[in-house]
Amino acid sequence: MKCKERGGEQIWNDTDRLLYDPERTRNCVSCGELIPYPRIASLPNTNICTSCATEGQVPSSAPPHPQPPxxxxxxxxxxxxxxxxxxxxxxxxxxxxxxxxxxxxxxxx
CATH class of the missing domain: 2.20.70 (Ubiquitin Ligase Nedd4; Chain: W;)
Structure with a gap:
């Protein structure tokens, strides 16, 4: 259920929680799907969706600098x-x- 597929309108679930708002959502850097608004509201600096976070996927980045033994x-x-x-x-x-x-x-x- 993507906001773009619904014509850019706000999408609510059956308990009146805002799920997708085109002005307040962004795409996941791992899979490209829209991040639901409740996740953004609880974790404002997040850049991965819930499914990628539970699968342990993280955005590709440079490996951390190794430490001496x-x-x-x-x-x-x-x-x-x-x-x-x-x-x-x-x-x-x-x-x-x-x-x-x-x-x-x-x-x-």
Whole structure:
């Protein structure tokens, strides 16, 4: 039941709850269906519909930045925190000291 298929009118269910309003609804970023107004009213910043949220689908985005392993959270040379860096040529990850270029310690995985 899409609002566009009904000519852009407001659609109410049998308990007088507003389901779709062309001025207050938006499309789901995962499936493209309209998000019902009750979901938008309860979660104003949502961008996925209820069915996609229950199926565990999330919009495609960049993967989160990997974290250094627990045993390498601090630099063995200077004691500063470490970070994960990505090689620009081969796109593989390595652990390095966060104070680079002062400390040049790194470990490739």
């Amino acid at each position: 627990v045993e390498l959270r601090s630099c063995p040379r200077c004691g500063a925190p470490t970070a994960m860096y990505q090689n620009t040529k081969f796109k593989n990850w390595f652990v390095g000291c966060s104070t680079f270029p002062k400390c040049r310690w790194s470990k490739w995985r």
